[in-house]
Amino acid sequence: MVANQVSWMVGGPQGSGINAAAEILAKACSRGGLAVFSNIEYHSNIIGKHSFYRVRAGDGEIRSHVDEVHLLVALDKETLLGKKADPQVHHIGHLHQVVPQGGVIYDAALDMGTEEFGRGDLRLFPLPFLDLIEAGLRAGGKEGSGTQYQIMKNTVLLGATVALLDYDLGMVTTIIGESFTGRKAHLAHLNVEVARVAYAYVKEHFPAGIDFHLRAKADPPKQILIRGVVAAAIGKLKAGCGFQSYYPITPATDESFYLEARQADYDITVFQCEDEISSINMAVGAAYAGARSATSTSGPGLALMGEGLGFASITETAGPVVCLYQRGGPSTGLPTRTEQGDLHFALHPAHGEFEHIVVAPGDAVECFYATFEAFNWADRYQMPVIVLQDKFVANSYRTAPWFDTSGLTIDRGARFDPQTDAGGEAYRRYRFTASGVSPRSRPGQPGGMYRGTSDEHDPFGHIHEGIENRMSMVHKRRRKLALAAQEIPDEMKFQLHGPPVADVTLVSWGSPKGAILDAMAELSRHRSVNFLQVRLMRPFPVDAVARILREAKRSIAIEGNFSGQLTNLIREQTGVTVPQRIVRFDGRPFSQGDIVESVEKALATGDPVVELSHI
Amino acid sequence: MVANQVSWMVGGPQGSGINAAAEILAKACSRGGLAVFSNIEYHSNIIGKHSFYRVRAGDGEIRSHVDEVHLLVALDKETLLGKKADPQVHHIGHLHQVVPQGGVIYDAALDMGTEEFGRGDLRLFPLPFLDLIEAGLRAGGKEGSGTQYQIMKNTVLLGATVALLDYDLGMVTTIIGESFTGRKAHLAHLNVEVARVAYAYVKEHFPAGIDFHLRAKADPPKQILIRGVVAAAIGKLKAGCGFQSYYPITPATDESFYLEARQADYDITVFQCEDEISSINMAVGAAYAGARSATSTSGPGLALMGEGLGFASITETAGPVVCLYQRGGPSTGLPTRTEQGDLHFALHPAHGEFEHIVVAPGDAVECFYATFEAFNWADRYQMPVIVLQDKFVANSYRTAPWFDTSGLTIDRGARFDPQTDAGGEAYRRYRFTASGVSPRSRPGQPGGMYRGTSDEHDPFGHIHEGIENRMSMVHKRRRKLALAAQEIPDEMKFQLHGPPVADVTLVSWGSPKGAILDAMAELSRHRSVNFLQVRLMRPFPVDAVARILREAKRSIAIEGNFSGQLTNLIREQTGVTVPQRIVRFDGRPFSQGDIVESVEKALATGDPVVELSHI
Amino acid sequence: MTAQTYTAKDYKTDVASDWCPGCGDFGILRSVQRALAELHLPPHEVAIISGIGCSGKTPHYIGTYGLHTLHGRVLTVATGVKLANHKLTVLALGGDGDAYGIGAGYFVNAGRRNLNLTYIVFDNEVYGLTKGQASPTLDKGMRTKSMPDEAIVEGINPIALALSTGYTFIARGYALDVKHLVGLITRAIQHPGSALVDVLQTCPTYNNLHTRDWYAGKDRSGGQPRLYHLEDTGYDPLVHNPDDPDEVVAKKVQALARSYEGGDHIPIGIFYQLETTTLEEQLARRRPSLQTLAQVEMDVYDRDVSPLFEQLL
Amino acid sequence: MTAQTYTAKDYKTDVASDWCPGCGDFGILRSVQRALAELHLPPHEVAIISGIGCSGKTPHYIGTYGLHTLHGRVLTVATGVKLANHKLTVLALGGDGDAYGIGAGYFVNAGRRNLNLTYIVFDNEVYGLTKGQASPTLDKGMRTKSMPDEAIVEGINPIALALSTGYTFIARGYALDVKHLVGLITRAIQHPGSALVDVLQTCPTYNNLHTRDWYAGKDRSGGQPRLYHLEDTGYDPLVHNPDDPDEVVAKKVQALARSYEGGDHIPIGIFYQLETTTLEEQLARRRPSLQTLAQVEMDVYDRDVSPLFEQLL
Numbered sequence A, B: 001m002v003a004n005q006v007s008w009m010v011g012g013p014q015g016s017g018i019n020a021a022a023e024i025l026a027k028a029c030s031r032g033g034l035a036v037f038s039n040i041e042y043h044s045n046i047i048g049k050h051s052f053y054r055v056r057a058g059d060g061e062i063r064s065h066v067d068e069v070h071l072l073v074a075l076d077k078e079t080l081l082g083k084k085a086d087p088q089v090h091h092i093g094h095l096h097q098v099v100p101q102g103g104v105i106y107d108a109a110l111d112m113g114t115e116e117f118g119r120g121d122l123r124l125f126p127l128p129f130l131d132l133i134e135a136g137l138r139a140g141g142k143e144g145s146g147t148q149y150q151i152m153k154n155t156v157l158l159g160a161t162v163a164l165l166d167y168d169l170g171m172v173t174t175i176i177g178e179s180f181t182g183r184k185a186h187l188a189h190l191n192v193e194v195a196r197v198a199y200a201y202v203k204e205h206f207p208a209g210i211d212f213h214l215r216a217k218a219d220p221p222k223q224i225l226i227r228g229v230v231a232a233a234i235g236k237l238k239a240g241c242g243f244q245s246y247y248p249i250t251p252a253t254d255e256s257f258y259l260e261a262r263q264a265d266y267d268i269t270v271f272q273c274e275d276e277i278s279s280i281n282m283a284v285g286a287a288y289a290g291a292r293s294a295t296s297t298s299g300p301g302l303a304l305m306g307e308g309l310g311f312a313s314i315t316e317t318a319g320p321v322v323c324l325y326q327r328g329g330p331s332t333g334l335p336t337r338t339e340q341g342d343l344h345f346a347l348h349p350a351h352g353e354f355e356h357i358v359v360a361p362g363d364a365v366e367c368f369y370a371t372f373e374a375f376n377w378a379d380r381y382q383m384p385v386i387v388l389q390d391k392f393v394a395n396s397y398r399t400a401p402w403f404d405t406s407g408l409t410i411d412r413g414a415r416f417d418p419q420t421d422a423g424g425e426a427y428r429r430y431r432f433t434a435s436g437v438s439p440r441s442r443p444g445q446p447g448g449m450y451r452g453t454s455d456e457h458d459p460f461g462h463i464h465e466g467i468e469n470r471m472s473m474v475h476k477r478r479r480k481l482a483l484a485a486q487e488i489p490d491e492m493k494f495q496l497h498g499p500p501v502a503d504v505t506l507v508s509w510g511s512p513k514g515a516i517l518d519a520m521a522e523l524s525r526h527r528s529v530n531f532l533q534v535r536l537m538r539p540f541p542v543d544a545v546a547r548i549l550r551e552a553k554r555s556i557a558i559e560g561n562f563s564g565q566l567t568n569l570i571r572e573q574t575g576v577t578v579p580q581r582i583v584r585f586d587g588r589p590f591s592q593g594d595i596v597e598s599v600e601k602a603l604a605t606g607d608p609v610v611e612l613s614h615i
Numbered sequence C, D: 001m002t003a004q005t006y007t008a009k010d011y012k013t014d015v016a017s018d019w020c021p022g023c024g025d026f027g028i029l030r031s032v033q034r035a036l037a038e039l040h041l042p043p044h045e046v047a048i049i050s051g052i053g054c055s056g057k058t059p060h061y062i063g064t065y066g067l068h069t070l071h072g073r074v075l076t077v078a079t080g081v082k083l084a085n086h087k088l089t090v091l092a093l094g095g096d097g098d099a100y101g102i103g104a105g106y107f108v109n110a111g112r113r114n115l116n117l118t119y120i121v122f123d124n125e126v127y128g129l130t131k132g133q134a135s136p137t138l139d140k141g142m143r144t145k146s147m148p149d150e151a152i153v154e155g156i157n158p159i160a161l162a163l164s165t166g167y168t169f170i171a172r173g174y175a176l177d178v179k180h181l182v183g184l185i186t187r188a189i190q191h192p193g194s195a196l197v198d199v200l201q202t203c204p205t206y207n208n209l210h211t212r213d214w215y216a217g218k219d220r221s222g223g224q225p226r227l228y229h230l231e232d233t234g235y236d237p238l239v240h241n242p243d244d245p246d247e248v249v250a251k252k253v254q255a256l257a258r259s260y261e262g263g264d265h266i267p268i269g270i271f272y273q274l275e276t277t278t279l280e281e282q283l284a285r286r287r288p289s290l291q292t293l294a295q296v297e298m299d300v301y302d303r304d305v306s307p308l309f310e311q312l313l
C-alpha cells in the first residue's frame, strides 16, 4: 500500500448521521492537500436500513475506492457482521474487509465480546458514545442527556477517527463549525466540543492507536472536493443556464437542490414540476423562448421524457440539456444504487429517427466540462443533449484541482438577426442551409415570428407532408449531426489513457474510469496496458474507436451493466467486436481491486464475460 | 405486364368517399378470385386535403402496389395535376403515372380541356357526376338533387370503373348492398342504382373503353381480403385475449375499433383510456390479474409506454402484448404516413436492462400468426411482447387464403397449482428455476398470494437490494429470454425466400416484404436473388442471420427508414456488415417498381446508400 | 364459499417495515388490516395495488395479493386488475405526490369511471421517499424543514378535486385516529363505486408543521384538537335520491364548502356519497356474461373466429 | 415601445386552414384574433402554444409566435415559455381531449400555480383529429354518430375541475357567439393569473348531438336558444375581497352550483374570478431581478462561479 494513504469506512443505519461525519472527514483531508475519494452505499429507505460510507485519502492520485478498510467505524452490529439470518437483507457486514492490524471503532454499548470479532489481529476501540456526547455537551456549557443528542454519535466517531489517524483535529473542528449553518448554527460549538472530547478520550485510553495514519500536506495545493451532481450544476451555471426544471428522483435531485439554493445569486429559474413529462416539456418551452435550459433526472424519469426529446429535436429547439443520472434498473429496480444500464435507451429515447447528442463523462471533472459544452452544442446544433452520468459519479466526492474556466467560451450558435436576415413574412425559421443549421429567433423578437410544429414541416415551420420537402428536412437535420461529429474535438469524444500501443487495451465509459486508472499501475506490472475511454456516444467517434480497437492487441471492455451496452454500440458503429467484457450489475460500483482482479481473471481465462460481485 | 392484371387509382379530397369505393372494388375483385393489393395515402386531415387509393388486382400473386396506373379516377384537378403553385402542399398529381393508352375517369364539371392533360395517348372519360347521381336516385325512386347526394360520386366512379374494366357489375352491386348497414341501410339500393346508371352510361357513351380489363375467376378460391389491423385483431381474439386497452391514435385505432365492435360476441373487454400511460398500465394490471392482455398504439404512444413495459418485465407479468403500428416520425411527424423508424426504440423502450420479445411480421398474414403466438410467448416467458407493424401493413388490404387455424394451440405457460406447488407462506412467485420461469398465480387464487414490486426483489417478491439475490434475479430473468431464443421455431424468426444460395441477397423486415417478393421475378432475370426476411428482433436469431449473411455473395438491405435500423441491429448482433442499403423515409411505402429500380441502381453503382423517393 | 371469519392478524406478513419510527403510515396500515378483517374478506380475494413512495411499500406488509407498481400509475394498474376480475376487492393506495401530482391525470379520469374500487391516499404533504420536498397538498406559504423556501403554489384540496371529477364516495381520515379510519375504510370498501379516502398522515421525519402534537392541538391555548368528526355535527353526506340532480348538486356544493374548512377546525369523515350505477354494472349491460363471470373466469381460449373470416370474403 | 394599434388582420397568416367546412374552430380562431387586436398586443410579443388535434393547428393561422406541440402537453410547454419570458403574452390552446384527458394532470397542476397565462379549450366533446371518439367532456349516456355505443363514464365538468384546482379566472364561451367570446378572451388575457376559457365548439363532422342548431334551440318548441349569458342574470363572478377566505369559498360554491346547470339552460360567461398574487410575482420576490427583466433578458453568460468553488475547498 501507498504510505500516507488510508481507506476508512463508517457504517450504520440510514439517518444516523454517518454522511455528515464522512463528508467532514473527506473535506478535512482535501483541505489538508490529500487526494480523496469517498462514496456512500445505502438502501432506498429513509431511516433504519444499513448504509455505509467510505473515505479513501492520502498521497498520490486517488480516483476510486478500494475494498480493504484500515479503520472501520461501526454504529451497530450489522456494520460489523451483517445480517446473516434475515433472508430479506442478507449480508455479511464489513469486518472481513478490515486489513490485518486494522482498527475498529464501535459503540461500547453494543456489548461485543472480542471473540465475536473472530480474529485476533484487530485493534479494537470500543467507545462509550453516549458518555462522550454528554461530556462534550457539558464542555460546551449544555447539560443534556446523550440519548437526546444521539445524533452526535457521528461527531464522536469523527473525533475518534481523527485521533487514531493522527490527523489534524483543528482542521476538522473548523469544518464542523462551518457545516452547521442557518437554523443549526447554535449546534456548531457543541459538536466541536464533542469531537474534542472524543479525540482526547481516544488519545488517552488508546495511546497505541493504529499503524495507519494520515498527515496533511505542509503546503496544500488549492484543490476542491467535488461530486458529479455539483460539478454538473456548476457547469450549468457557468454555461449561462437560465432555466432548470426538475421532478424529484434519486440520485438526480441533489443537482437541482444545489441550483435551487443558488437561484437568486445566479439568476436562474429552478422549478419543481409535477412529473418528468412536465419537466422536459417546460424545459423545451424555455429553450424555445430563448433561455439556455436544462433538466435532470434518472432512468424512470427519462422513460417519461422521450416524447419531449423527439419534439425538441424535430422543432430544432436549442436544447434542453438533460443530465441523466443512471441508477440500478430496470423499472424502479435499485433506486439508490449505481448502474450503467441506460446507454441504449439514451441513444433511442423515443419513436422515430431524430437528432440528439449523448455525452458520457467519466468523473466529476469531466461532468463539469461536458455539461458546460453541452449547452454550446445545444445552441450550435439546435438539438437536445443528454449528459449521461450515474449514481456513482453523481454522489462520489473526489479531489480535483480548482477548475480552469479560462478556456471556456459561450457559443450561442446561429441566431436570427433582424438587421441582416430576411424577417417578417420572409423569415424561414427552418431555412435549408449547407450546414443544416438555420438561424433561430425567439418569441419577443420583432421580425422573427414563425409557427413551429412537431409535425414534419416546411422551412417556414408549417405542416408539410410533401415528399421532396420531407427528404430535404430529414437531410437538413441530419447534416447538423454530421456537423457536430466534425466540430466536436477529439478530446471530448474519447481519450486513450496510457501508452498509445499496449498489450492490453481496456475499453470503458463513464464511472469505471477512476477505478481503471487507479488499477493501471498494478496491471501494468505484468504487461503494458492502455485504456480507451469513450465519451461521446452520439455522434459516435466511429473512425477513431475503430482504428484504436483494430490496432489493439487484445481488448477487454469494462461496464457497469449486464449486457455490455458500449460493447454492443461499438460493434454496431464500427463492426469491431471487443471479444471480452467485464461486467458488474449488482448495483455496486467498481473498486480499484475489482478491476485488477477481474482483468487478471479475464486475461487468464479468456472468458468472453467475467461477472463481478463482492458479497 | 401480366395479362388480366390492373392497377387502378382514385384520388380526391379527404372525406369524399373514395375509400368506400376503392374498398368495394377491392372486395369485388377478391370475391372474383383475383389477387388484390390495395392501399391508401392521405394527409393528417379530416376533410379536404388530397388523398388517393390504389387497387391492384388480377391473376398471379400480388403483394404490393405498382407506380403505374391503368385507370385513374379523379374527383378533382389536384388528383390529375397536383398543386404545383402552392408551396405548402406542392405535388404534381398522378396523371404522369398513367400508362400509355391508360384511362382517366374524371368529373366533366372539372372543365378540363384535353390539352391540359398534356398527352394524346390517354383515353379520357369525363362523366357528368351529378347528373348520373340524379339519374340513379330517380331510378331508385327518390327525387333529389345531385348536390345534396354529392357523396355518391364515389358510387358513380365505381360503376364507371366496373364498366371500363369490364368487370362483374352484379358482384359489385351485391357488395354495395352489403356495405350499407345499420343506420345507413336505406341508402343501399340508391347506391346500387347510381352504380348501375354510371355503368350503363359508360358502356353507352364510351363503347371503346380501355384495353385493360379484369375478369373474375370462373371458380374463385375461398380467399379473404384482409389488412394488418384486422389480422392482428383476429389473432388476438383467436389467442384468447380478454383485455384490450387503447388510446386513439393513427393508425392503431382501427384495431381497437374492430375489437370493440365485437366485445360482446367474443367476450373481450375493450377499454378506451385517458392516455397511453394508462393503456399500458391497465394492460399490465389485467395481465397480472390473469387475463391475456393487450394494447395497441403507434410511436408517440409507445413513447409513453416504456416505463410500463419495464414494470411488466421486472414483475414477470405474462404480457401484455403490444401491437406497435409505426408511422412517420419523429415526434408527431407524418402521422398518417408509413415508416419503419421505431425498431431501435422498440428494442430499448425504457431505462435499464429488461427482457421482452419483439417480433416484426411482414404482412397481414404474418400479423395474424405473430400476434397469436405473441400471447403464448407472453405466458410462457412471462414478459411483454411487442408486435411491430407499420401503417402500410396495417392499412393495406391484400388477399390471402382463408387462415388455417388448425395448428394453433394455446399455451398459458407455468401456472401455480395449489394441488402440487408449495403455497401459502411457502409460495415463491419468483422461485429460482433452471428455466428461469416460475409458476405464476393470479389474485383470487387461494394459496398463491404474494406481493410483487417494480423494485428488485427476492423470490417471494419483496424488495431486496442484496448483491447475491440481485445477480440471481438478473440471471433468472435472462434465462427466460435465452429459453425463448431456443424454443421459438426458426420459421417465426426469419425466412429465406428464394434459392438458398444466390448472387444477391436482399435483407429486409416488415412491410417491404410484399414489394420485394413481387420484384424478385424481374430482378432474377439477370442474376439469382434471394431474400432474407428477419422477423424476430429480440431475441435475435444471431447464428442463422450471421450464417446466411456470411455466405451471401452480395447483400443489400432494404428498409423504410433513414438510418438502416435493421442493418445496424444485424451488425450489433452478428458483427456482419451489410454493405449497401436502400432506404425510403418520405413516409411512402415501397412499390414493386421501387424495389426493382433501386436494387438495380444499388447493384450498378455500388453506393452504400440508395435513397428512394417518387415525387 | 363458506363464510369464514378473519381477524386483523390474518392480513399481516412477516416482512419488517422500513418506515421511520412513529410514521403515520403505521396507523393507516393497521386501519386497512382491521377494515379488511371487519369485512371478513378472504385475503386471496383482495388485491392491494400501490404507487411508489414510503406509502407505496404498504402492500408488502399486508397478507393479501399485492402489487407495488410505479410512481403515479397506481389507479391505472388497479383499474386493469378490477376490469379483468371485478370479483376481487381492489384497494389502490399511495402517497399524495403519487395521487395528486404525477398521478393527477389518472386521479381525474378514474373518478369519472365510478369503478368499484377504493383509493386510500397517504397525505403527508411531502414527498417522503425522496426526502421531504413539498407535495401537492402542501399549502401555499408553508415551509417544512427540508424545503429551501416557502411553497408558492396553492395546495391541492383533494376533497374538492374528487368532487369535481366524479368520485362517489369521498372521505378524509386521520392516520392516528385508527378507530375512525377503520370505519371510513370499511365503508369505502362497501361503497359500490369509486371511493377516495384521503388520510392526513404524520411524517415525523420531514413534516415538522403538521405533527401528531399539532393535530392534537397541543400548541393551542385550550389544547383542543384541531380535528373534528364531520358526523358529530349532524352533517349528512349521502345523496338520498340519486336520480335527483338538484340533490346531487346540493350535496356536492355542501361538501365543497366544508372541504375548505381548515386552520384550527379540520373536518374528518365522509364528505359526500352517491350510490349510482358502477362501471362494472354498465359494462355488464353491454356484456351480459360479465353478470356472472369475471373476465378472467371466461373460457375464451377456444374461440371460433371463422365468422370473422366470413366477413372478409 | 411606441403604442401601436392593430386590427384582427394583423394576426392572420396566409396558411390555408384544413378544418372541415363549418367547423366551430373558425369562430374561436376569429375570436382570438379579435381579442388580440382589441388589446393591441404587438404580435411578436405573443406566443401561442397549442396541443395536438384539429384545434392544435390553430397557431399556424395566427400571425404571432406559435408552437404546435404534443398531445396533452400544451400547458407544460406554455409554462416553460412564460417562466423563461414572463413579458410575453402566452396563450395555450387545444382540444378537450388534450386538456381534460391526456392532459388532465397538467391541467390540475397548472391551475395551482396561478401563472399569468390564458388557456383556451376547444370543447367539441369528441376527439376530432382521430375521427370522432368520445372526448372527456361527453356526457354519460351520449352517443355521437361515430361511436359504437353510448358513453358509460361521467363527462368532465371543466368549470368544476378548474375551480377545484385553483384557476383564478374561469369562463365558458361558445365558438359561434364570437362577440361574446372575444370579450371573454380579452378579459382572460387581461386577468393576472391562470385563466381558463372553455369554449363549447361545434364539430359538424363528428358531433351530431350538439350542433349549431341544437345550441340555437331550433328543435325546441319555442325555438329559444339553449345558451344564455351569465352576466345577463346579474351573476357576479368576482371575488371582491381576495383576502377574505369566506368570500372566496362562497364564490367558488356559487360557481360550482352554476356549472352544473345544463340541458336547455346552459350558462356561458365568467363563472369565477379572483385577483391574487401570480406565480411570476412570487418568483420575483424570491428573485428581485425578475422585477425588471425577463429570465431570457438577463445576461447570465459571464457568471463568476469561483465563489462556488470556494465552498468546495
Ligand SMILES: Cc1ncc(C[n+]2csc(CCOP(=O)(O)OP(=O)(O)O)c2C)c(N)n1
Binding pocket: A247, A248, A249, A250, A276, A300, A301, A304, A332, C052, C053, C054, C055, C056, C071, C094, C095, C096, C097, C098, C099, C122, C124, C126, C127, C128, C129, C130, C135
Ligand atoms: C417516474 C418517477 N419519478 C420520480 C420518482 C422518484 N420518487 C419516488 S417516491 C417519490 C415521491 C413520493 O412522494 P409521495 O407520493 O407523496 O409518497 P410518500 O413517500 O410521501 O409516501 C418520488 C418523486 C419515481 N420513482 N418515478
Ligand SMILES: Cc1ncc(C[n+]2csc(CCOP(=O)(O)OP(=O)(O)O)c2C)c(N)n1
Binding pocket: B247, B248, B249, B250, B276, B300, B301, B304, B332, D052, D053, D054, D055, D056, D071, D094, D095, D096, D097, D098, D099, D122, D124, D126, D127, D128, D129, D130, D135
Ligand atoms: C401521445 C399521443 N397519443 C395519441 C395521439 C393521437 N391524437 C391526435 S389528436 C388526438 C385527439 C384530439 O382530440 P382533442 O384534443 O379533443 O382535439 P380536437 O381534434 O377535437 O380539436 C389524439 C388522440 C397523439 N398525437 N399523441
Ligand code: SF4
Binding pocket: A046, A047, C018, C019, C020, C022, C023, C024, C025, C054, C055, C124, C128, C129, C202, C203, C204, C205, C206
Ligand atoms: S419519511 Fe415520513 S412518510 Fe416516509 S417513512 Fe419516514 S416518517 Fe414515514
Ligand code: SF4
Binding pocket: B046, B047, D018, D019, D020, D022, D023, D024, D025, D054, D055, D124, D128, D129, D202, D203, D204, D205, D206
Ligand atoms: S373534425 Fe370536427 S373539430 Fe375537426 S376540423 Fe372537422 S369539424 Fe372541426
Ligand SMILES: [Mg+2]
Binding pocket: C053, C095, C096, C097, C122, C123, C124, C125, C126, C127, C128, C135
Ligand atoms: Mg407524500
Ligand SMILES: [Mg+2]
Binding pocket: D053, D095, D096, D097, D122, D123, D124, D125, D126, D127, D128, D135
Ligand atoms: Mg376535441
